[in-house]
Amino acid sequence: xxxxxxxxxxxxxxxxxxxxxxxxxxxxxxxxxxxxxxxxxxxxxxxxxxxxxxxxxxxxxxxxxxxxxxxxxxxxxxxxxxxxxxxxxxxxxxxxxxxxxxxxxxxxxxxxxxxxxxxxxxxxxxxxxxxxxxxxxxxxxxxxx
Numbered sequence: 001x002x003x004x005x006x007x008x009x010x011x012x013x014x015x016x017x018x019x020x021x022x023x024x025x026x027x028x029x030x031x032x033x034x035x036x037x038x039x040x041x042x043x044x045x046x047x048x049x050x051x052x053x054x055x056x057x058x059x060x061x062x063x064x065x066x067x068x069x070x071x072x073x074x075x076x077x078x079x080x081x082x083x084x085x086x087x088x089x090x091x092x093x094x095x096x097x098x099x100x101x102x103x104x105x106x107x108x109x110x111x112x113x114x115x116x117x118x119x120x121x122x123x124x125x126x127x128x129x130x131x132x133x134x135x136x137x138x139x140x141x142x143x144x145x
Contacts, residue, residue, distance in 0.1 A: 013052075014061045014085050017078040018126055021048035021065025027124050028053055028063070031102025032087070032132075033095055042068025057088045084129040088140070092119045092132045104130075 018024040025048070028034045034053035037060070042049040044067035051063045066076045089095060096110060104122035107129050112118050119133025 010058075010060055012059070014083065015075075015078075016061060016063050016083055016085075016128060017075055018048075018063065018065050019079050020126070021051070021063060021068070022046050023125055024048075024063055024065070025051060025053075027102050027104075028061070031099040031104060031124075032130060033098065034061070043070055044068070055087055057090070061085065079126075082123075082127040082129065084131065086131045086133065088134070088136050089119075089132050090134065092134065095132055096120060099130075099132075107131075 016024070021042075025036060025039070029036055034055055037052050037054050039051040040049045041047060042065060047067040048063060048065045049068040052060055053063060054060045064075070066072075066079045092110065099122055100106075103125055107121035107123050108131070110118070110120040113133070113135065115135060117133040117135030119131060119135070121129055121131040123129050
């Protein structure tokens with residue numbers, strides 16, 4: 001039996017709360033290409049108390065649904081708001097067809113940016129904006145492009 005030890009430490013987790021957590025997981029995994037690494041059910045059938053999804057290029061997001069518990073709490077308010085998350089990827093053109101098939105709404109078509117990135121932005125079924133591009137950020141590149 002082969003085992004792999006994952007030594008990756010993620011120090012920042014964008015956290016999103018959805019009205020329909022199962023639909024969100026489907027969009028994020030089948031559409032954008034996240035990998036579901038942990039999921040814990042809430043009290044309502046199909047609800048998500050807590051889920052963790054890994055992005056192939058590193059990092060991840062946490063997801064939950066508002067029906068995860070019997071009493072509302074301060075995080076439920078996040079479901080009424082939208083967020084914007086940027087994902088680094090080597091080949092945004094390869095992700096485009098699968099995210100469109102998953103029901104994404106185009107926010108910004110695929111394009112080349114003047115800072116050397118290629119990418120696009122879409123909205124998930126609850127309006128959160130997901131931008132994908134080749135730009136890795138100054139922290140990842142040490143300021144090199």
